[in-house]
Amino acid sequence: MIVVDESDPDLDEPRIEHLLQTAEAIRKDYPNEDWLHLTALIHDLGKVLLLPSFGGLPQWAVVGDTFPVGCAFDQSIVHRKYCKENPDYNNPSYNTKYGVYSEGCGLDNVLMSWGHDDYMCMVAKENKTTLPSAALFVIRYHSFYSLHKSGAYKYLLNAEDVENLNWLQIFK
Template sequence: MTILYEHPPAFGVELEEKNIPVDHDGQENELVLDGGFIVPDANSFGHTFRDYDIESERQKGVEEFYRTNHINQTYGFVKRMREEYGKLNRVEMSIWECCELLNEFIDESDPDLDEPQIEHLLQTAEAIRKDYPDEDWLHLTGLIHDLGKVLLHPAFGELPQWAVVGDTFPVGCAFDESIVHHKYFTENPDCNNSAYNSKYGVYSEGCGLDRVSMSWGHDDYMYLVAKENKTTLPSAGLFIIRYHSFYALHRAGAYRHLMNEEDVENLKWLKIFNKYDLYSKSKVRIDVEKVKPYYLSLIEKYFPAKLRW
């Protein structure tokens, strides 16, 4: 099976999903991406990736997480969080220092991952690096995409997990039915507010996703940190950081009526990135000290030595 994606001309690359090996029963059992990265057929718990329905203790916790998330992520809440954390007055530290800080946390919203976050960051970055050796900005994006999870740390207010992780979605307009555990939005006050519960809500067709308020969490926070600290990452890198958990868009195609032309181009890169973000969650360990010099060089290229957080 081969699937080709169109990519922005400025970067001029293409993604190829190569032939899938077949097991003894004639069943497809793994996916090999360009460069040899193998997509496993099960997560670290032995289940299908992003399966939110299978019965398990962890799945019950994930569902409860989304119930709380969907009730509390309102347009007003997001506005308050952006105003507070957009000041970037919590601490000054480097990108790598932030990577090390994330070692302390496990993402409770993720049904596929129980490893420390730095393991996932490096797994993602190294898998991308193998398949796209010339796109160093994409390697770095893989490394830093989840750094906003420092919001869980006491120095950042120790926000509850429902305000830091999980799938993201627009607020200020109707909640699309493709959003995981959509049923819990019925308890969200915005569902009964005519200003926010229509298809467009406070937005207009083609307004651009940069004008859309997303549910608050690590994605939007890291986007603000990168943008306000004057990163030189291309717009596709910032797009990936802000929308990598926006599964309703890049998996279900929802909310496309709010996108502009730049969003459409950047979405092509996000769909590439998502394969590595999702399927690189494995038990393969990364030699941190071996790869650290390379990523430090990328950090120096695209970011200042110290960032305001």
């Protein structure tokens, strides 16, 4: 069964090739970080959610960028114009900078929009992975572009998140 991510700019490239290329590039640059090679290899496997045997979720619920819910939608969110259709957009409990969160609360305490990142992280945790916290961070937030590309939402990070974000920057 083939997984097709319609949000991927390079649809001609099979997913397994993309994963192998990512893992190989990281192995070359960081030969001693074996956990990072494995992370690169598995980070997108959550896209199986698109397959009928894993629920056959629609593309919008699996791929594309992810972002926190429960606080204001940042300008840098891809397709942010559609956030206006979300009832939270006009709810004063959820549409302020911090919303239901507080400064430095840590991303573990932040509810993210659903996608293949969060799913794969849950699968790893449920199966008692021995991957380090940085690996789980990379898996869970690699589609959180407003953070790792635009630098938004940094006020939600705790000290461990800040450290792990460095690995995510390398990864991207």
